[in-house]
Amino acid sequence: MVSDEILRTHLQELRRGTVVVASLVALRQPGYGYALLQRLTGHGFPVDANTLYPLLRRLEEQGLLTSEWNTEESRPRKFYRTSDSGEALLGRLLDDLAAVQTSLTGLIQGVDR
């Protein structure tokens, strides 16, 4: 039986890139930090707040997200939305994710590509 520590680090490694993919998918509909956090958690993508908030800013700097301030509600909130280049990148990432899944299935079933 593997120790919890080893299991945790391997799961973390496996999940690392999927937060970006999940965020780009979720933000096809505009959303702000905390709401996105709730949505991702609700869909089985548990992510730490101190990872997600800086990540959103980084994706914005890379031009993958656009943002807009909404000051109509009780407190000013920054709404993010997946940009066109974010959508293009997401397409590539989803293709790759599917390719990984296909390869893995093939490997498990012993079928050569």
Next chain:
Amino acid sequence: MTSLTDRYLAATLRSVPAARREEIATELRASIDDMIEGRTADGHDTATAEREVLTELGNPAQLAARYADRRLQLIGPTYYLAWERLLKLLLSFIPALVGIVVGLLEATDGDKTGGAVGAGIGSAIEVAIQIAFWVTLVFAILERTNTPLNLPDWTVDQLPEYRADRQITLTDTAAGIGWLVLVIAYLPVQHFHSFVPNPNGGNLPILDPALWSFWLPFLIAVLVATVGLEFAKYRAGRWTWPLVAVNALLDLAFAVPVIWLMSTDRLLNPDFVARWEWLGREENLNTVATVVVVSTILITLWDVVDSTIKAYRNRH
């Protein structure tokens, strides 16, 4: 009174680039308030919820580093191996070299001979610390500025030669160096602690103190060079002709002065000789001189011949 959230924001924003501070502050505050609200809706009181949320967000310095995309490491994998290699290279000989030079200078300086060994070791340690500090500082700066090093890529040609049949073993080298270091250390030590008291209760050096003006430092330099030869021999793994030549040269550089000084009665301290009735007699001193000269010649000859035979065996 400032709330915990205010203090948390201030601590986080302190190390975030000023240009983005305002915007991050507004957004992070809203996010924290959202999180607190989410928890109070579940029935927690506001103060507890605030503590929990800030605890969840974690160390402000770490959060700020994530916002600023800053690395939480002094020297990362890009530079670590270059740093390690340079540090090892510099530490392998510079502190020892400086220590020996300083020790020799102190020893030859008439007034301060007492602390020569201590001064040498002290300077060696000081130099080692300085090297470690400055090399690490430079690499830490490179890490932060992302400066490319442009080092040549690793190639298979850099693999060290593997020799199962090495002629020069680690044990031989370690013993050789250990012996040389003892001899090097003994030369200054006998000057201060020969364990032979003079009639006034002071210390009586065995070797003639007049030799410190040139010959003893020269012999120490030859011995230090021989330590270097031991390293070179170990790296090569076997005797090569250049090593044989350098070895013979160093052997002669040591033996010739010793033989010459001994046969002209200049090696031993005249006061030391006079202290012993037996040694003080002319014929006995000559016997000692002959024994020293002959054994020096034999040892030197044996060492040169031995290295030559071993190199000769390696020729094919």
